[in-house]
Amino acid sequence: MASKADKRKAELRQTLIEIAERRIEAKGLSSLRARDLAGEAGCAVGAIYNVFADMNDLVMAVNGRTFRKIGEAVGRSLEGTEGQPPIDRLIVMSNAYLAFAAENVLLWRALFDIDMADDGTAPDWYMEELRKLFANIAGPVSELFSELDAKELELMVRALFSSVHGIVLLGLQNRISGVPRGNIERMIAQVLRRIGN
């Protein structure tokens, strides 16, 4: 193994991901350019293709990272809430999700913009991260709705995630129903509290 070369290669890969991440968050996915990226990384455009199959591949790497960060943020938000009622824990998680989305709007949007674009199945890491996220939610939800069977519980998990996602999505959108962040939190709480009785 060419260890020195390999190391450089891995470093470049990492650098490119980080720069792309910063640029996406600053200007949005649609403004990401191979040339800009290479310029900032101090390498040639062609070098990108030594490390990634194409730009899409690079964006997927950024998205994977973002997804992981969301999972971590949501997981972290639950620390120290073990004793609390499940509904409160759901609200805490939702607010962590909102917080991440609000503080990284463009990065968060890139997550969905790319998936829209290529039609096919989601990559493995995507499904895996989603599974983890749902697993986090499943705990409190099953406590809350002990009367539901596994199948219905799964639907409920998805339904709740989708609802919160929808509130965050439209809440953070300036045009359709853009709303101050405090109001978004209140909407989430309103809905979840009612659902959890």
Place this chain on the structure above:
Amino acid sequence: MASKADKRKAELRQTLIEIAERRIEAKGLSSLRARDLAGEAGCAVGAIYNVFADMNDLVMAVNGRTFRKIGEAVGRSLEGTEGQPPIDRLIVMSNAYLAFAAENVLLWRALFDIDMADDGTAPDWYMEELRKLFANIAGPVSELFSELDAKELELMVRALFSSVHGIVLLGLQNRISGVPRGNIERMIAQVLRRIGN
């Protein structure tokens, strides 16, 4: 007024909107091409620019139409439900929204794809149609939550719309949480029923 010319112009405008609509629904917004459009309409590419400022303008016209259709479909779904409990009426409306989205996925997505694109304020018709849609929801919601004041009621209306939108959005997405349509309906009902007690 050059009545004959004006009529032709108006006709072309209408034709183009209809063809664009069909093409968007068939292939998605991102596959819409000025040349294809002109080809199918039997006019020159340049003619498009006689009738619309640019392609974006044309797509906005299609979106306006779509938005109106959604409003109509939702409104129509309420016919004959006057006596029913408010929660049932909310579910009926939500299912009408789901039905439209499911039967016109790409058209429905175009609604949001374009808005993402241009950053600025939404056009007037957009806000107006949204207002109408919310007004439809506001009726049952205020019956259901008579204890809330106007401000909180408005938030609740938005929250409920956003939740249903989120469930439909992720439900219709093949990758993230694509789910058979019956399940989407069940998720909506599950959530709304719980909220409405």
Place this chain on the structure above:
DNA sequence: TGTACATCAGTGAACGCGCGTTCACTGATGTAC
């Protein structure tokens, strides 16, 4: 340790092409007198 050779990261100019938009021109329709 030294020499010859192989590999492959890295280069960046050039390719290619998709596609919205323009613009000089034509001809039909309408108006003035």
Place this chain on the structure above:
DNA sequence: TGTACATCAGTGAACGCGCGTTCACTGATGTAC
């Protein structure tokens, strides 16, 4: 009704340019002997 003129919808070839991707080449790093 007829003639001259103006308007403007309609034409489509050509422009322009943005931008991802390629590819022939270079040179550093590593391996074989």
